[in-house]
Amino acid sequence: MSAIHLRNLVKRFGAFTALKTMDLDIADGEFMAILGPSGCGKSTTMNMIAGLEEPSSGSIHFSDRDMAGVPMGKRNVGFVFQNYAIFTHMTVRQNLAYGPTMQRAQTAEVNKKVAEMADFLQLTELLDRKADKLSVNILQRVAIGRSAILKPAIFLLDEPLSNVDAAFRAVMRTELKQLQRQFKQTMVYVTHDQLEAMTMADRIAVMDHGVLQQVGTPLEVYNNPVNTFVATFIGSPGMNLVKGTPTETKQGLRINLGAIGKSPILPPALASNLKSRNSEVWYGFRPENITVGTKADDLSLPITFTERIGARTIVHLGEGLSMKAVFDNETPVTVGKTLNFTLKPEHVLLFDGTSGVRIGMEAAHG
Amino acid sequence: MKKSIPFEVFRYAMIALALVVALIPIAWMASMAFKPVGEWSATGADLTWWPKHPTLFNFNFIFGQSDTSLIVALEKTAAKPILASLLSSIFGTLIAISAGTAAAYGLSRFGAGKNLPLALIQLRIFPPMAVMIPVMIMWAFLRLNDTWFGLALVYGIVTLPFAFWLMKTFFDDMPREIEEAALVEGCSRWRVFTRITLPMMRAPLASAALFVFIMNWSDYLIALLLTSREWVTIPVYMASLSSSMTGQLYGAKAALGLIAAIPPLVLGIAIQKHLVRGLTFGALKQ
Numbered sequence: 001m002s003a004i005h006l007r008n009l010v011k012r013f014g015a016f017t018a019l020k021t022m023d024l025d026i027a028d029g030e031f032m033a034i035l036g037p038s039g040c041g042k043s044t045t046m047n048m049i050a051g052l053e054e055p056s057s058g059s060i061h062f063s064d065r066d067m068a069g070v071p072m073g074k075r076n077v078g079f080v081f082q083n084y085a086i087f088t089h090m091t092v093r094q095n096l097a098y099g100p101t102m103q104r105a106q107t108a109e110v111n112k113k114v115a116e117m118a119d120f121l122q123l124t125e126l127l128d129r130k131a132d133k134l135s136v137n138i139l140q141r142v143a144i145g146r147s148a149i150l151k152p153a154i155f156l157l158d159e160p161l162s163n164v165d166a167a168f169r170a171v172m173r174t175e176l177k178q179l180q181r182q183f184k185q186t187m188v189y190v191t192h193d194q195l196e197a198m199t200m201a202d203r204i205a206v207m208d209h210g211v212l213q214q215v216g217t218p219l220e221v222y223n224n225p226v227n228t229f230v231a232t233f234i235g236s237p238g239m240n241l242v243k244g245t246p247t248e249t250k251q252g253l254r255i256n257l258g259a260i261g262k263s264p265i266l267p268p269a270l271a272s273n274l275k276s277r278n279s280e281v282w283y284g285f286r287p288e289n290i291t292v293g294t295k296a297d298d299l300s301l302p303i304t305f306t307e308r309i310g311a312r313t314i315v316h317l318g319e320g321l322s323m324k325a326v327f328d329n330e331t332p333v334t335v336g337k338t339l340n341f342t343l344k345p346e347h348v349l350l351f352d353g354t355s356g357v358r359i360g361m362e363a364a365h366g
Numbered sequence: 367m368k369k370s371i372p373f374e375v376f377r378y379a380m381i382a383l384a385l386v387v388a389l390i391p392i393a394w395m396a397s398m399a400f401k402p403v404g405e406w407s408a409t410g411a412d413l414t415w416w417p418k419h420p421t422l423f424n425f426n427f428i429f430g431q432s433d434t435s436l437i438v439a440l441e442k443t444a445a446k447p448i449l450a451s452l453l454s455s456i457f458g459t460l461i462a463i464s465a466g467t468a469a470a471y472g473l474s475r476f477g478a479g480k481n482l483p484l485a486l487i488q489l490r491i492f493p494p495m496a497v498m499i500p501v502m503i504m505w506a507f508l509r510l511n512d513t514w515f516g517l518a519l520v521y522g523i524v525t526l527p528f529a530f531w532l533m534k535t536f537f538d539d540m541p542r543e544i545e546e547a548a549l550v551e552g553c554s555r556w557r558v559f560t561r562i563t564l565p566m567m568r569a570p571l572a573s574a575a576l577f578v579f580i581m582n583w584s585d586y587l588i589a590l591l592l593t594s595r596e597w598v599t600i601p602v603y604m605a606s607l608s609s610s611m612t613g614q615l616y617g618a619k620a621a622l623g624l625i626a627a628i629p630p631l632v633l634g635i636a637i638q639k640h641l642v643r644g645l646t647f648g649a650l651k652q
Contacts, residue, residue: 052546073552085547089565099551143547150551 002062002076002153002186003028004049009058011044018044020210022058031180031187033201035194037233041210042190043158049188050079050156062154075154078147078185082159084139086146088132092123095131095142099150117149120182121175137168144172148179155185161196173199194234198222206230228356231284231349237314237324241282243353246274255283255350260318261299267345273360280353285343287314290325293342300340306333315339392627398620399424406617424621428607440607444622446596447603452629453514454589454599455582458521462578463571465522466529471559474537475545483534486527494524498591505592514597517589521582529578536570537563572640580630600626 004026011019019041026032034042047053049060051072060067067075087095096117100110118124121141126134131142140160147155157176161169177200180187191197197204198218206213206221206229214226225231225239232238244255244263252265253274263283266274274281293299301323305316308329315333317323325341327333350359398406401417401424430443473483489497501520502511510516544566548558564571586601593602604622607615634641 050546050550052550072546072550073554075550077550079547079550081543081547083541083543085541085543087544087548087562087566089568098548102548102552102557146547147551 003030004154004186004188005059005061006045006049007059007061009045009048009060010056011041011048011053012056018210019048022212024205024212024215026186026188028063029184029186031177031189031200031202033189033191033197033204034207035191035197035204035233036207036213037192039209040207042192042207044210045207046156046158046188046190049154050077051075052079076150076152077154077156078150078152080140080143080147080155080157080160082162084136084143084163086131086139086143088130091128091130092118092134092142093127095146096123096127096149098146103150113149117145120179121145137164140164140172144176144179148183151183151185153185155180155183155187157187157189159191159193160189161191161193169196176200194236198234204234206233208233224358224361225349226358226361228282228284228351231351231358235286237287237326239284239286239349240323241284241351242321242323243280244283245280246277248277253277255281257283257299260301263299263348264343264345266348266350270345270348270350270360274350281359282351282353282356284349284351285347287324287326289343289347290327290341291343292327292331293340298340298342300338302338303333303335306335395620395623398616399624401617403617406620407613424617425625427615428618428622442603444600444603444625447598447600448625450514450517450593450597451583451599451601451626454517454521454597455579455629457515457518458525458582459575459579461518461522462525462529463533463575466526466574467533467567467571469526470530470533470537471563474534475542483531486530489524489527494587498588502591510592512593512596517592517597517599520588520592521585524588525578525581528581529574532574532577533567533570536567536574540566569640572637576630576633576637576641579633583626583630 004024006022006024009019009022009024010017022041022045024032024045034045036042044053048055051067051070055068062075087098090098093114096114097110100113105113114127115124118127121144123138123141123145126138131139134142140163144157144160160176161172164172173196176187176189189196189201201218203215203217204221205215208229214221214230216224221230221234225234228241232241242257242260244257247254247256247262249262249265252268253271254265255263257263301317301321302319303315303317304319307314307316311329313327313329313331313333315325315327317325317339325339333339351357352359397415397417400420400422401414402419402421403423405414405417405419428440428444430440430445469486505511505516505520508516510519540563545558545562548562549555553561584601585599586605589599589602590605593599598606600622604619604626607618607622609615
C-alpha cells in the first residue's frame, strides 16, 4: 500500500510543456480521478507515475520512497491502458498468468490466483479462449484482471472505459469500485468523462492545459469550483456563465446581465467579496438551479432548442450564448418562446471577468 | 448496394482478362514441360499448343538421363543448382529478416538516427550492375566467389532494406501500450521483444519472409556474377540450357521452371492465412 506525492512535477516535450508544475498528494488507498479534456496533461502525469516517462523536473514519491530512476517493472504499479494492451496471441488464462509467471511465482500459486481473478471478473468460462477472438468489453476486463492479479500497491487506469460500450461502462464503473474496495490499493484513474470521475472517485483532480485547476471531492468541485474552467467542465451540462457589471440598486447590489436582465440581489457575503464594483464579472449558475418564473423583474431568454432525454429536458437558451436550463420533462417549454426564470441567491457564483478566478477564492487559488 | 448487371459483367471480364495475362505464360510453360522434343523444338515438325504425346522426358533430361532424340549431353544435372538456389535463398532470407527485424524494432522504438532508415535504401539507388562489379571483386578477394554462403550473404544484404522497411511499418503500427503493459508487469526489454512482440508479429514476419525469399529465389544477375561452376543457381543454370545443335532447350527450361515454381508456391500457400493478416495488421481498436 502506498501514497503518492507529486512535487513540482514538470514535463516538457521539446518546446512544448505538457505539464506545468504539478503538486498533488494522493493518500494511501484513495481513489483519485484525474479529469480534464484531451491534451490537458493527465495521461502524461499518469505515465510519469508509472515510470513510462521521466519527469523533466520535480519529484515523485511513493510514500517515503523517491521513484526517480526506479524502472517501471520495479514500481509495483498496475497499469490498464485505454486500448487494453492485451497480448492477443495468448489465451485469457495466459494473459492473466503473465504477471505472476514473470515474477516467478509457483505454478500452483499462479493457477490459484488466475482462478480467483477469473471468478471475480466472471471470466472463468472464457479462460481458454484466444484473446484476439473476444469482444472489446471482455478484453478490457481481461486487461484489468491482468493488472489486478499482481495486487499492485498502486493501480493506474488510463481511460479504461473509453472504448467499451455504454451499457458495459456502467457495469465496469461498479466493478472497478468494488475491485478497489476489495484490494484497497491506491487508484489513479485518468478520464475525460466526468460521470466516471464523479461516481467512482474519492477525490477529483481537474486539469486543463497542463495545469492542475482544483482538487476536491466530487461534490466540492461541483459546488465550489475555483474558476470558470472547473465550473463549466464539471456538470452535465456545465455551469452557465454570463458576463455582467455590478450595479447598485435601492434594494442592494445586482449584476446587470445586459439583454437577459438584472440579476437577483446578491447576498451580502457575495457582495462584500466583490472588491471592485466597476469591473466586469462572470455571473455563474447551474442549469439545474433555474426555476421558471413569471414576475416582471425575472431574467429572460428565448428558447432556441430543446433536448428531451427522458426524465429531464435540456433547454438551450439565447443565440450563441451556450446557456442551458435543465427541467423535468413535465415543464412546458416551446422553442421560440421567451423563458422567464429566477435563481436563488445561494445558487449564484461570481468569477473575475478577466482571470476567471472565483471571487472570494483568489487567495486560495494563489 | 445492388450492382447493375452490365457492371458485374464488366467486372468479371476485367478479372478474367487479368488472369489470362498472368496465367498464360505459366500454362504455356507447364504444357511445354511435358512435350517431347519434336513438339517444342524449332526444327520440330509437330509444333503444338497442347502436348500430343505427354512425356516426362524433359524432367528426366535435366536430371541427367540422356536420350537419343536429343543429341546433347548436359555438363551437369539440375540437382546441384536446385540445392544452390535453396541454400542461398533460405540463408539470404534468414539474414535479411533477422537483421532487418532487429534494426526495424530498434529504430521504431528507440528512434535513434532519423536519416538511417533512408540511408538504408541507398543500397537500392544504383543499378545493381554498378554495385555488383565491386562486390564481385571484394568477394573474389574474400574467397566467397562461387560459394553458396557468399551468395547468401549478398542476398541478405541486398534484400535487407525491404525486410527492414516492411517490418518497420508493422512495428510502427503496433500499439506501444502492449509492450508497456508487459514492462510495467516486470518483464525485461528483451523478454518483451521475444515473448510479446515477436509472437504478435508472426503474420508480418511471414509476409516479409515470403517477399524476401521470392526476391532471392528469382535473382539472376547477382548469381550470374558471383557463381560460375560449383554453385550456379536455377536461373543461371536455366540460361545455360542450350546447345549449338538444337538452340534453346525450351522443353528442359520449362521443366526446370516448373520445378522452380514449387517452393514459392508452397511457401505462399502455407502462409496465406498470415499474408492476409499481415496486410490487415492492427490487432487493436484505437
